[in-house]
Amino acid sequence: MEYSLGIFRWLHILAGITWIGLLYYFNLVQMPAMKDAAADGTAAGISKHVAPRALLWFRWAAVATWLMGAALLGPNFASAFGLQAGYTGIGIGAWLGTIMLFNVWVLIWPNQQKILGLVSATDEEKAKSRRVAFLASRTNMMLSLPMLFFMANGLTHKALIGL
Amino acid sequence: MKNPLDSVLGTIISGLILTFVLYSFVKHFVLAGV
Numbered sequence: 001m002e003y004s005l006g007i008f009r010w011l012h013i014l015a016g017i018t019w020i021g022l023l024y025y026f027n028l029v030q031m032p033a034m035k036d037a038a039a040d041g042t043a044a045g046i047s048k049h050v051a052p053r054a055l056l057w058f059r060w061a062a063v064a065t066w067l068m069g070a071a072l073l074g075p076n077f078a079s080a081f082g083l084q085a086g087y088t089g090i091g092i093g094a095w096l097g098t099i100m101l102f103n104v105w106v107l108i109w110p111n112q113q114k115i116l117g118l119v120s121a122t123d124e125e126k127a128k129s130r131r132v133a134f135l136a137s138r139t140n141m142m143l144s145l146p147m148l149f150f151m152a153n154g155l156t157h158k159a160l161i162g163l
Numbered sequence: 164m165k166n167p168l169d170s171v172l173g174t175i176i177s178g179l180i181l182t183f184v185l186y187s188f189v190k191h192f193v194l195a196g197v
Contacts, residue, residue: 088189092189141174143178143181145178146178149182163190
C-alpha cells in the first residue's frame with residue numbers, strides 16, 4: 001500500500017509540473033511572444049507548430065494530475081472535498097485544482113480550438129474566444145498560487161501552518 | 164477599473180491575496196467550526 005501511494009505521489013507531482021509548467025509557459029512566454037510575432041508576421045509558426053503541441057501536453061497533464069491526486073487521496077477523497085477536520089488544507093487545494101481542470105477543458109481548450117483554426121469560427125467568434133481563453137488561463141495562473149500553497153502544506157505539513 | 168488579470172503582476176498579486184484570504188477563511192471559520 002505504501003508503495004502505491006509513493007507511486008501516485010510521484011506521478012501526481014510529475015504530471016503537475018508538466019501541467020502548471022505549461023500554464024506558466026503560456027502566460028509568461030507564449031502570450032507576450034504572440035503579440036511581438038503578430039507584429040512582425042511570424043505568429044503563424046507558433047500557432048501552427050508550438051501551441052497545438054503545448055496544449056496537447058497541457059490538457060492531458062491536467063487530467064493525469066487530477067487522477068493521480070484522487071488516487072493519492074484514496075479513501076480520504078470525500079473527507080478532503082468535504083473539508084473535514086484534518087483534510088481542510090489539502091481539500092482547499094483539491095477544490096482549486098478541480099476548478100482549474102474545469103477551466104482547462106471547458107473554457108481554455110474549446111476556445112483555443114477556435115483560435116488556432118482547429119474548428120471553424122468567424123472572426124468575431126475568434127475574438128471572443130481569445131478573450132475567454134486568455135482570462136481563463138490567467139484565472140488558472142492566479143488560482144495556482146493558493147492551490148500550490150495548500151497542496152504543498154495542506155496534508156503532510158499542515159501543523160507547520162496551523163491547519 | 165482595469166482587470167488585474169490583464170497583467171502578469173496583477174495576476175500574481177491577486178493570487179497572493181487569494182492565498183491569504185483562503186488561509187484566513189480556513190483558519191478562522193472552517194477550523195473554528197464557524
